Amino acid sequence: MPQPNQVSQSKGSVLKDTSAESAAPSTSRSLVVMAHAVLLVLAVVVVWATTGRDTGSVVEAAVPNALPEASESIAVNASRAQPPHTPAAAHVVAAPLPVEQTRPEFTQPAVSTAPKLPQEAAKPAEPFRPMVAIPEPGAVFPPVMPADPSDDPYYTIGGLYGTPGAARLVYVVDASGSLIDTFPFILAELQRAISELQPEQSFAVLFFSGDHVTEAPPYGMKRATTQAVRHTSQWIDPGSGRIMASGRPHADAAIRRALAYQPDAIILLSDGITGSGDQALTTRARLLSLIGTANIHDVVFHTLQVRRPDPLASPTRQGTLELIAMQSGGVHRYLGEDDLLPD
DSSP states (O other): OOOHHHHHHHHHHHHHHHHHHHHHHHHHHHHHHHHHHHHHHHHHHHHHHHHHHHHHHHHHHHOGGGOHHHHHHHHHHHHHTSOSSOHHHHTOOOOOOOOOOOOOOOOOOOOOOSOOOOOOOOOOOOOOOOSSOOOOTTOOOOOOOOOOGGGOTTTTSSOSTTOOOOSEEEEEEEOOGGGTTTHHHHHHHHHHHHHTOOTTOEEEEEEEETTEEEEOSSOSSEEOOHHHHHHHHHHTOGGGOSSOOOSOOOOHHHHHHHHHTOOSEEEEEESOTTOSSTTHHHHHHHHHHHHHHHOTTOOEEEEEEESSOOTTOBTTBOOHHHHHHHHHTOOEEEEOHHHHSOO
């Protein structure tokens, strides 16, 4: 029969064996758990490494301006990768992209609401168009109607070659070279006309030749006193030689000055006020435009065509002097050789 101590010792040995047996399985389970943990850590590391590289590439693509140095190096490497001996590839070098900065605020310009006009093609220059229309060849004109004599008590006094006179009268006489042989007769008729003027009348005498205007003194509109008439008659006397026919007719300045004197009537005498060259139509248009613009006081023109017909006149078109008289309500006369000679 065993002793109590022996029994306790045997129980202790049994307990030790039992604990040893139980510790062995626990250690194996710990190793398995650690192995799983290590595998899990390795899996996380692999996933993180892969995901981190993809994310970095996405960030670089989304923010290209964040690393200009890297962009420059990439561009240089790309240029080096071009095939050799390619002239175009040698110049393709991407400039470094600047770092994105704060953009300034700009005010949006106001948008015009006006309708856009269509752009027209350039048009050629228009030909000269006078202010007063030139009569067409097929035009029909009314007869010349003289002014009413009852409107002016001096209608029959001071006229030249049968034209009417006026209370305020200006004589505008052509002194161009084409009238050199008949000019003395014209001056004699002019002396006769002003000698009939009454002291209540006023007058002035203008000659045009070339671009010059010659006025018989006393200058300006003057009363037809005995002294004034005698002074003017002596100055224009054919034997005095003070006024000679020369040059070409150019009546613009003389007509402008005569209208500036604001007379009631102008007696205009010429043998060809527009000339007979290529510029005749242009001169005609200029004269008609001048009179239409400057005659603001409705001055009446009485006109005299001397010796030769107007080169612009035709059966269907009036001459220039005739048209000037008609448009102002005056009288026009043609003077032949017999009309110029004294009675």
